[in-house]
Amino acid sequence: MSAPTGRVTPISGFPEYLPADRIVEQRFLDVIRETFELHGFSSIETRSIEPVERLSAQGEDADKEIYGVSRLGGSPDDWSPASGRDDARWGLHFDLTVPFARYVVENAGRLSFPFRRYQIQKAWRGERPQEGRYREFTQADIDVVDAGSLAQHFEAEMPLVVADVFSRFPVGEFVIQVNNRKIPEGFYLAIGLTDVVGTLRIVDKLDKVGPENVASMLEEAGASSEQAAACLALAGIRSADLGFVSAVRDLGVSHPVLDEGLDALSAVMSTAMEYAPGRVVADLRIARGLDYYTGTVYETALVGYESWGAVCSGGRYDALASDGRTTYPGVGISIGVSRILGLLLGQDLVRASRSSPAAVLVAVTSEESRARSVAVAGALRSRGIPCEVAPRADKFGKQIRYAERRGIPYVWFPGASRETDSDEIKDIRSGDQVAADATTWECPPEDLHPTVDRVG
Amino acid sequence: MSAPTGRVTPISGFPEYLPADRIVEQRFLDVIRETFELHGFSSIETRSIEPVERLSAQGEDADKEIYGVSRLGGSPDDWSPASGRDDARWGLHFDLTVPFARYVVENAGRLSFPFRRYQIQKAWRGERPQEGRYREFTQADIDVVDAGSLAQHFEAEMPLVVADVFSRFPVGEFVIQVNNRKIPEGFYLAIGLTDVVGTLRIVDKLDKVGPENVASMLEEAGASSEQAAACLALAGIRSADLGFVSAVRDLGVSHPVLDEGLDALSAVMSTAMEYAPGRVVADLRIARGLDYYTGTVYETALVGYESWGAVCSGGRYDALASDGRTTYPGVGISIGVSRILGLLLGQDLVRASRSSPAAVLVAVTSEESRARSVAVAGALRSRGIPCEVAPRADKFGKQIRYAERRGIPYVWFPGASRETDSDEIKDIRSGDQVAADATTWECPPEDLHPTVDRVG
Numbered sequence: 086m087s088a089p090t091g092r093v094t095p096i097s098g099f100p101e102y103l104p105a106d107r108i109v110e111q112r113f114l115d116v117i118r119e120t121f122e123l124h125g126f127s128s129i130e131t132r133s134i135e136p137v138e139r140l141s142a143q144g145e146d147a148d149k150e151i152y153g154v155s156r157l158g159g160s161p162d163d164w165s166p167a168s169g170r171d172d173a174r175w176g177l178h179f180d181l182t183v184p185f186a187r188y189v190v191e192n193a194g195r196l197s198f199p200f201r202r203y204q205i206q207k208a209w210r211g212e213r214p215q216e217g218r219y220r221e222f223t224q225a226d227i228d229v230v231d232a233g234s235l236a237q238h239f240e241a242e243m244p245l246v247v248a249d250v251f252s253r254f255p256v257g258e259f260v261i262q263v264n265n266r267k268i269p270e271g272f273y274l275a276i277g278l279t280d281v282v283g284t285l286r287i288v289d290k291l292d293k294v295g296p297e298n299v300a301s302m303l304e305e306a307g308a309s310s311e312q313a314a315a316c317l318a319l320a321g322i323r324s325a326d327l328g329f330v331s332a333v334r335d336l337g338v339s340h341p342v343l344d345e346g347l348d349a350l351s352a353v354m355s356t357a358m359e360y361a362p363g364r365v366v367a368d369l370r371i372a373r374g375l376d377y378y379t380g381t382v383y384e385t386a387l388v389g390y391e392s393w394g395a396v397c398s399g400g401r402y403d404a405l406a407s408d409g410r411t412t413y414p415g416v417g418i419s420i421g422v423s424r425i426l427g428l429l430l431g432q433d434l435v436r437a438s439r440s441s442p443a444a445v446l447v448a449v450t451s452e453e454s455r456a457r458s459v460a461v462a463g464a465l466r467s468r469g470i471p472c473e474v475a476p477r478a479d480k481f482g483k484q485i486r487y488a489e490r491r492g493i494p495y496v497w498f499p500g501a502s503r504e505t506d507s508d509e510i511k512d513i514r515s516g517d518q519v520a521a522d523a524t525t526w527e528c529p530p531e532d533l534h535p536t537v538d539r540v541g
Numbered sequence: 542m543s544a545p546t547g548r549v550t551p552i553s554g555f556p557e558y559l560p561a562d563r564i565v566e567q568r569f570l571d572v573i574r575e576t577f578e579l580h581g582f583s584s585i586e587t588r589s590i591e592p593v594e595r596l597s598a599q600g601e602d603a604d605k606e607i608y609g610v611s612r613l614g615g616s617p618d619d620w621s622p623a624s625g626r627d628d629a630r631w632g633l634h635f636d637l638t639v640p641f642a643r644y645v646v647e648n649a650g651r652l653s654f655p656f657r658r659y660q661i662q663k664a665w666r667g668e669r670p671q672e673g674r675y676r677e678f679t680q681a682d683i684d685v686v687d688a689g690s691l692a693q694h695f696e697a698e699m700p701l702v703v704a705d706v707f708s709r710f711p712v713g714e715f716v717i718q719v720n721n722r723k724i725p726e727g728f729y730l731a732i733g734l735t736d737v738v739g740t741l742r743i744v745d746k747l748d749k750v751g752p753e754n755v756a757s758m759l760e761e762a763g764a765s766s767e768q769a770a771a772c773l774a775l776a777g778i779r780s781a782d783l784g785f786v787s788a789v790r791d792l793g794v795s796h797p798v799l800d801e802g803l804d805a806l807s808a809v810m811s812t813a814m815e816y817a818p819g820r821v822v823a824d825l826r827i828a829r830g831l832d833y834y835t836g837t838v839y840e841t842a843l844v845g846y847e848s849w850g851a852v853c854s855g856g857r858y859d860a861l862a863s864d865g866r867t868t869y870p871g872v873g874i875s876i877g878v879s880r881i882l883g884l885l886l887g888q889d890l891v892r893a894s895r896s897s898p899a900a901v902l903v904a905v906t907s908e909e910s911r912a913r914s915v916a917v918a919g920a921l922r923s924r925g926i927p928c929e930v931a932p933r934a935d936k937f938g939k940q941i942r943y944a945e946r947r948g949i950p951y952v953w954f955p956g957a958s959r960e961t962d963s964d965e966i967k968d969i970r971s972g973d974q975v976a977a978d979a980t981t982w983e984c985p986p987e988d989l990h991p992t993v994d995r996v997g
Binding site: 094095096099100101102103104107108110111122123124125126127128129130131132133134137141150151152153154155156157175176177188191192195196197199201202207209211221231236238239242245249356359360440441442443452455456459460463466469470471472473474476477487490491 | 550551552555556557558559560563564566567578579580581582583584585586587588589590593597606607608609610611612613631632633644647648651652653655657658663665667677687692694695698701705812815816896897898899908911912915916919922925926927928929930932933943946947
């Protein structure tokens with residue numbers, strides 16, 4: 086092991102946290118996992134790499150963003166299929182959906198459908214790093230996938246899980262916006278705009294360029310000014326209840342696909358209003374991924390931080406995967422863990438109460454009596470109390486400062502009571518020091534583990 | 542999103558688990574994390590990539606095993622420093638020590654020393670996959686690192702943490718073997734063998750080639766037959782107590798460095814005998830990494846599965862890192878999580894009690910009354926009981942089989958008691974069905990989460 090030399094500078098887009106911020110990240114991941122499991126989702130992890138041809142078929146700009154992986158020291162010839170090297174064409178996955186689809190097909194015979202899975206892993210994208218966008222980042226996904234067909238009620242379930250996660254962690258106020266791809270599809274067809282995907286792509290620019298520009302882009306693409314105005318009217322509809330239905334009806338347009346979409350979105354909203362009141366809004370402007378989603382779509386924003394973009398999104402797709410004989414439809418959402426943490430930690434909105442998991446620092450009176458402190462620590466640990474033995478038999482003041490620097494709330498003094506040779510424990514926040522026995526002392530539950538709280 | 546097409550075959554050396562085995566992996570990782578935190582280690586994670594020059598300076602064969610990472614579509618010129626591309630020379634890390642050393646130097650001003658950190662992450666090595674060796678694998682490391690000098694008592698702490706982890710998870714019997722690099726060093730110097738590292742390298746082959754071959758290799762390297770015999774005698778010493786000291790003394794050799802080593806190993810063994818009785822053995826054959834470790838070394842084997850190699854190893858090094866002014870000595874161990882799971886799952890030694898986190902499947906009487914089942918599930922979840930609502934209002938027998946296939950122990954029937962319209966819950970293992978209320982039903986603690994147990 087040679088010591089590191091040369092430059093040791095961060096690499097932009099690859100965030101790393103100091104211990105206190107890492108505690109915030111861990112707590113968020115714990116909440117996500119616990120909530121996913123409460124909702125009956127099973128965990129899987131997939132390998133970090135996929136064959137490049139599986140990754141690169143996915144979309145326009147994706148190729149340039151894929152990080153290729155190959156063993157060093159290989160010659161360029163190693164990349165030809167003839168080399169027989171199976172690592173000749175690998176790339177790091179850029180999301181968790183592509184590997185999950187492959188996993189479903191690969192293991193279809195050994196999975197029970199409908200399969201409810203969650204997956205919390207890192208992914209990599211070679212894009213230009215900027216606020217809220219990273220090149221290495223953590224995603225937390227849930228999907229329900231079935232063989233052949235997928236019941237619509239699963240589309241109503243997703244927002245409940247998301248609302249549950251975001252209610253259990255101090256992300257602040259959030260709103261889950263939902264739409265159904267069939268609404269704009271049926272509406273556009275009804276008013277005579279047959280290029281549904283093209284129209285959606287233009288309407289999707291609404292937030293960026295504003296309604297006037299969207300209208301002229303639609304007209305350039307062949308729409309009449311009335312058609313363009315109708316598209317904008319549809320995109321402007323938003324309701325926290327079922328009001329969106331009559332608002333659409335008021336536009337005087339009807340089409341069977343539009344009706345299907347309104348019914349489906351009503352079902353999602355009815356469930357949300359009952360089980361996640363105030364958290365979900367029908368917003369007919371949401372167009373995210375509407376060119377491959379086929380039903381409900383979701384997009385969650387943190388109130389006051391909308392410019393950070395969606396922190397959680399997803400939708401229903403009729404063909405997550407297919408093995409040629411069976412098609413696997415699914416519905417899922419993906420929480421952008423790194424993006425949310427980047428905001429919460431970067432703006433100092435959330436903080437951990439300490440940087441160490443230890444609740445107690447067991448002081449050491451002298452190096453000769455270290456064994457006694459080790460015994461105290463063992464007794465505390467066997468009762469689930471995280472603790473650490475002081476590194477040096479320094480003066481007690483120095484040992485207390487050691488605890489203070491890490492936010493460790495208690496310092497244990499073995500044999501502090503000279504007459505009885507019994508132990509004492511000091512709450513270094515209040516200064517209170519009381520007699521204590523390592524086999525019976527109760528750590529206050531709120532001090533057992535670091536807390537993670539909203540600042541201010 | 543296009544559906545996956547083409548071959549979907551596993552890539553050797555990149556293991557993926559089905560949900561039930563993933564539960565075993567999660568439990569093991571939970572135990573490791575909980576134990577590390579009980580011992581007051583702080584979590585960090587580092588990025589997956591490092592500049593190649595930092596990785597490749599590490600050892601002889603390491604270079605060929607590094608996976609290089611670069612954006613696809615770049616030309617070969619992109620790899621030259623002149624390209625200005627900062628991903629021009631990246632590799633995936635092959636362990637957690639190299640990135641940790643870099644992290645310490647990079648953040649030294651913001652960390653408190655001694656710094657106790659744990660790190661549980663994936664690493665990658667482009668080696669030939671074989672039993673117990675993977676190309677993508679998870680390591681769980683702890684290290685204590687200090688600035689300037691590191692107190693020796695930390696060397697005695699490591700085996701206690703390892704024993705604690707392996708006692709809380711059903712890995713079976715294990716033995717933590719310890720040695721101290723100063724013992725062979727002082728011994729070899731005392732008998733006139735000045736090429737300490739060369740001698741260690743030969744003695745390290747003992748398990749592979751046997752004592753006769755080691756003796757002849759030592760003699761080929763210039764040792765006399767008496768010197769070779771003495772080396773073998775030293776390597777043959779093993780004791781579960783302090784007996785190794787007199788066994789070494791009986792060889793009639795003395796040297797100040799040897800004395801230092803015997804004292805240090807005695808301190809480690811004394812602590813182990815008191816706080817991890819029967820788990821730790823002094824074994825003077827252990828030579829792992831003795832060319833860069835400078836004090837205690839550790840190597841843990843699973844009893845009966847020694848051929849799988851060390852499942853946890855580490856040691857003390859005087860210079861984990863250095864920034865030119867300050868040197869950071871450390872001591873640490875690394876648990877080979879993937880290797881252990883490969884053994885336990887591959888040989889079917891350990892199993893999860895179910896493949897779903899759900900303790901309860903809430904049955905659905907009819908699609909019209911699904912909302913009632915969703916309400917029951919919500920009430921159970923708010924009380925920490927993981928559950929799932931049945932995907933279809935099938936006949937109850939079919940819904941019960943759905944739970945059975947996933948090992949979900951309970952099925953909840955809303956309104957099963959016709960007269961009172963109250964709910965009932967069935968334990969599908971015993972067939973017992975009793976009245977239950979979702980706001981008060983107590984899930985037996987042993988059924989709340991899947992259990993992970995030794996088979997047979």
